[in-house]
Amino acid sequence: MVSNTVDLNAKIPNNVGLSDDVKLQRALEKWLPSYLEWWNDMGPSDFAQKNVYLRTAVSVDNDGWAHYDYVKMPDYRWGIFLNPRQEESLIRCGDDAGKAAWHEVPGEHRNALRRIIVTQADTEPASVEQQRLLGHTAPSLYDMRNLFQVNVEEGRHLWAMVYLLHKYFGRDGRDEADMLLERRSGDPDKPRILGAFNQPCDHWLSFFAFTMFTDRDGKYQLAALAQSGFDPLARTTEFMLTEEAHHLFVGETGMDRIVKRSAELQRLDPNGDVRNQGGIDFDLIQRTINYWYTYSLDLFGGEISSNAADFFATGLKGRYREDKYEEHRALGGTYRLPVVEDGRLSERDVPMRNAMNEVLRDAYVHDCERALRKWNRTLEEAGSPTRLALPSRRFHRHQGIYADHAFDPTGNLITKDQFEQRRHEWVLTPSDNDYLLSIMKASHEPGKFANWIAPPTRGIEGQPIDFEYVQLRD
């Protein structure tokens, strides 16, 4: 328990001048015990006393941001870091592009910024909650360690966002920070803000799909916020991106290893029946992709959005790699969008700024397509005839202009009845989950992997694959 500021400083690695910031110290002192309580209640269950080989960021220097050692998770040092900036920060997009960035919250944008930060922040503890029981069914110590790494870093991402709320948003910010610890993923009364973060993630196929697709939304949101004219937000999110990259790696390679293993089992079985061999069949993998990819697409927000236009116009949120664009106002152009009109799909030109969510979604879709090509290459190399695909971005949507209509995975408009009839072919079903849970048996021996997943090509931080990534023995 933290009793004074000296302890606080020792406990919280930071480059934000915490030792000199009495206001921030006071806010964190109050918040930290609640956070730890939340971590104990909602963090990975039953592994608190185990040593985990974790990466901790202790400073923003090259050798400081990735410090590897055995740590017990509750002792993980959740730090607060801003990416350093050499040159003067500028507003990078919108009407004021090119002017000096804000180092304090401009009153005019206070509510919008708070909303952006709270929405991002809410996703961080949510995913920890969703993944809380997965440690028990980890397919290997290597995977278990990756899960915990993701978990503690999501916790740190919460810290990063709470830092902004505490530092820049006064009493409201402190209230919001408290509420981040009160909402719960999937709780009907206090749900997390965004849909995908209330979906159950109770087995490892969903975990890998989640870190592949849903964390990847996080990456693009963070990347867009890293372009923010609010300098502390830009620099915080930039640093978060370095950690996020590992989460995406876990998801993408995890899916790839499953695909690889399923192809092996397909070849092994006389009838090519993967399930017969205790593996995860490709239809099921495809349904999982369909499910998590589309829930993740929802996270980008409405295709036609006045909020998105406002955020861009005011310089609060840019595009992915805004610096690669030559023109940063985006006031004149339009974006052509397929819309449903009179029961048919047609195209409509939307002012570019109002389509900024879609522009960001484009970058995301592009990235996901790249991963799919990689998995299909794995299939090809393994001699499997099967190929996986991303469904249309209109398919199975719960937000935005397609949410009120039904589409098949290739994006054709169909009736809601037609969708319901084929739902079980297209997205994860309860019986899929039952099957997956039945094969998710923990594998706790170093270097051993569950039957349904291939080992990785290499270990963590130069360690061998059979390294004891989590010390389960007391």
Next chain:
Amino acid sequence: MDASPQQHPPVEFETDPSRYRHWQVQYDGAIAKVLMRVDAAAGLRPGYELKLNSYDLGVDIELADVVRRLRFEHPEVRTVVVTSGHDNVFCAGANIFMLGSSTHAWKVNFCKFTNETRCEIEDATANSDQMYVAALNGTCAGGGYELALACAEIYLQDDGNSAVSLPEVPLLGVLPGTGGLTRVVDKRKVRRDRADIFCTTAEGVRGKRALQWGLVDAVFSRSRFEQEVAKKAKASAERKVDLKPGERVGVKLGPITPDRGENRRSYRHVTLSWDPAARTATITVKGPSEGDVKLVEQGGAAIHAAGDQLWALRAMRELDDALLWLRFNLLDTGLVLLRTEGDAARVIAHDRALFAARDHWFANEVLLHMARVLRRLDLTSRSFFALGDATDSAFAGCLLELALAADRFYLLDDEDVRVGLGPLNFGALPMSHGPSRLSVRLAADPNKVQELREQQELMGPEDADDAGLVTVRLDKIDWDDDTRVAIEERASMSPDALTGMEANLRFVGAENDTSKIFARLSAWQNWIFIRPNATGPEGALSLYGKPQRPHFDLNRV
């Protein structure tokens, strides 16, 4: 995209449950549940989608119909629960794209009509023992919260997300247009400094704080919401009320559809005609027949049995429809001439019998309805001249209210012309700020009102003039010329100045919450609506949802 009426078919106000697109009413004994489920694709005008339970005039016309029918057709209902039929959103308020694409006149008329409907809700709670409660099962913004504010109690779902808000100022650069500001501080007595924060925070206030500030009356968690609201509704429906006697069987409101001729709408008792060149219209109301009076004289049960064919109900429904139609569809008609036909003595006899039966719930509803229609007349921003120009004119009793509501009353000086006061002229048909039209007219001499109350008899033109009821008394020789000149003169003046002047002169006396709402709407909101900061090319309302950001003229006016 332009929602001005010129390019569109005229707006009609008659509807019935079989035609609703946006509302559903479920009846369960003494409890009615009014579900708002706006059909996004069924806007009254093209060019906008009614997403998130946002509304336009068409949605509100149906709501007004719901509220009216609840009183007449469902007298068994004690508690009305207004809630949303959509998930996670109660109501997003008036549709912003509809407002942004509407003419000034449309916006003003739309706001006025929605205000009148909110007042009808409060009137039902106050006078018909139908208590409205709002069950906010999702986010509730702007006009959505104003609808809730019109209800006696507000319950909010506490799910960390659902908020009540009035985002008009910070988001759109306009004011809440349906009495939100007044009701927050005057009706709910929310502290004005907190109200200042509330009304400038676009995202609004959620959960416990909304309760603490008095913005809502209770918060319930999402999983318990329906059940707790049902409990509240049950308790409210079982509250002790002194119900008026009379068989509590509803009275169906059948159609009153007029015959439509060129420049004319003819109802059974009311005719609206207009002269586009002169920019004048005439509304003629026929008084009750001999048989109508006999029927009313039989008392409450007979009045109830007459149902929607009762003269007093039918004529007033027709007048209401004519006034609304005129407001929205005859925009450049600046002056409305009010005429009556019938027998003055008979109107008084009718009023006496109806007033005597006022303890019957239905007779009472008829009187309350009559009062509301007359208030609609008071609040109509057109010049009104009442013309008692024939010996069969019948400006007496409830029909004299038309003359008292008018800006001027011209009366023919003929010994056969009769004007008369009856029991309904002394407070039974109050104006929106409370007093009777007669006491407003005679504000300088309250004793005179008392004197007239004791006399209550028919008067000739000279006595009526002496009593202060007549503006200009003209004999046959002068009538035509003098009234023609007065009409032409009126039609030549600035419509804006006339609207403002009339609104100032009509409501003599102290204000109340309702009159504040209307007065401030016309004074402030309508001004803000035409200011460049709202509706100029760089105004906040014009640019909402567009890629550009608003720019304000920062000078305070």
